[in-house]
Amino acid sequence: MSLRSGLLNLPNLLTLGRIAAVPLLVVLLLFESRSNCIWAAAVFGVAAITDWLDGWLARRWQVVTVLGKFLDPLADKLLVMAAMIMLIPLDRVPAWAVFCILAREMLVTGLRSIASSEGIVIDASNLGKYKTIIQMTALPGLLLHYDYYWLFGIEWELFHVNMHNFGIFYFYIAFALTIWSGADYLFKFSKVIAK
Template sequence: MNTANRITLARIALIPLFMLFFAKWPEWLAESSGLIRFMNDYGLCIAIVLFVLASGTDKLDGYIARKYNQVTNLGKLLDPLADKLLISAALIMMVQADMIASWVAVIMIGREFVITGLRMIASAQGIALAADKLGKWKMVLQVAAIIAVLLSNIPLQWINAIRIDDVLMLLAVCMTLVSGIQYLMKNFKALRLNDM
């Protein structure tokens, strides 16, 4: 296994850790364990660091794979899977913590299901559908919005009254929809033409 794939696997391994520290544990459990008390007091800060670290490895593994000619079929499978798992885990945990509305998570996660389904159909026809630029911008906006929400708009709350986390999340939802529709329109035509 090459370095790029190891980094991708490390990103996947960080996801359950992120969820573990993000979770709010019951008070009765925190009273009986110093570790659980620590996780309740500082877990969100650690979860943010883990999310930023995991998000950062997305660019790193891609850079290493291209620079050192380590692009593999396993990497092509694991890299987008790791992205989807990380974003989905964060969104689900944030809905549970009442940090975002559930419809935000449904739109973002639903888009990934639809695009993955389209890619599976294309794969069955022998067509490889590559990610496009809008999809990459969508990922950047989603990561920025999630980080802003996790930080509760800190330190920007002291600069102005506008909630940058809400603005970023709205932009991320819009980009998710636009990139999904554009991807479907562009690639659905290719699938139809291939069927003829």
């Protein structure tokens, strides 16, 4: 069987790989250390790249499947939510913001399911796509968390960045986009259902 066809084509296998990365990410974050943070960020980064790659391959090879349409957003949500939830006890993200993000995801998924049962498709909005991109930017910074710097010589610092500050900056942008896109879905849903 070719990796370009069938139910378990390469794009779907990449998506399944992203789901398989979630427990590894969780275990790495259970035992906080600088090296575990680096490994967790690497696992998250590779998984985030597969999010783009599986969609690109599916469209390019024209192997978009119902299974892929179901698994892809599920894998994204599992990956992002696992990272955010595991960052709460490490005091890297506020629990209230993670709750709001999780509530939005459940609300939008529910609304899309209701619309789908009525034969109505509410497509992913650009706001939702931007939200995902910004989340995928914020989380590696929050996972890396510590200060990183390179020295040039003994006393001259060439590069210094606090990854937590980088991550939390983008986290709050993602949070705003999450609320905005959630309200947008709610508006679209009410408009479509009212017809």
